[in-house]
């Protein structure tokens with residue numbers, strides 16, 4: 001099963017394996033940091049002017065990111081909801097509050113994570129994004145991934161899992177199980193919105209965020225929890 005998932009884990013729609021980027025171990029110099037910041041600003045502008053799919057029609061804002069521009073942990077959800085569309089930031093509604101509580105509880109700080117979604121504009125009536133919308137948005141997510149350079153990826157919910165891995169196995173079966181590919185560590189987890197509907201699964205999400213936190217320590221990207 002894990003092998004099958006590893007073989008399928010490729011979120012690039014244009015042939016290049018998004019997870020095939022070179023891992024960097026050196027801390028960037030100030031000049032490199034400045035250049036990275038500038039590239040990220042250009043990327044955000046590109047997103048804000050995008051009208052590649054029909055989701056551009058009804059949006060109030062293009063919802064690109066929150067957290068840190070460069071972070072060891074990338075958290076990827078499905079798409080913006082009403083509150084996110086109004087504020088222009090991902091995971092700021094009730095789901096975002098649940099996520100923030102978990103991140104704080106596991107001592108994952110804002111500078112440690114980068115949050116985004118599979119699509120950057122709100123699907124009407126909070127429906128799941130259509131495959132063609134995801135494909136149009138995929139190059140932006142690929143660019144974002146290459147700029148942020150995470151090592152650990154938390155996929156929040158079935159839609160994020162399906163479109164990131166191209167695997168249609170239900171999230172209940174795959175959550176909590178690491179997928180390792182080319183030095184990147186991917187953890188599928190329940191979406192916080194699901195936890196709000198079924199609080200009995202909250203412990204599962206707690207465990208999966210905790211697993212991501214421990215992996216960041218193991219990779220020496222964050223201090224040990226008891227340090």
Ligand code: SF4
Pocket residue numbers: 047050051052053054055056062119120121133136137138140
């Ligand atoms: S969802 Fe993505 S591809 Fe579609 S308009 Fe928004 S930014 Fe562009």
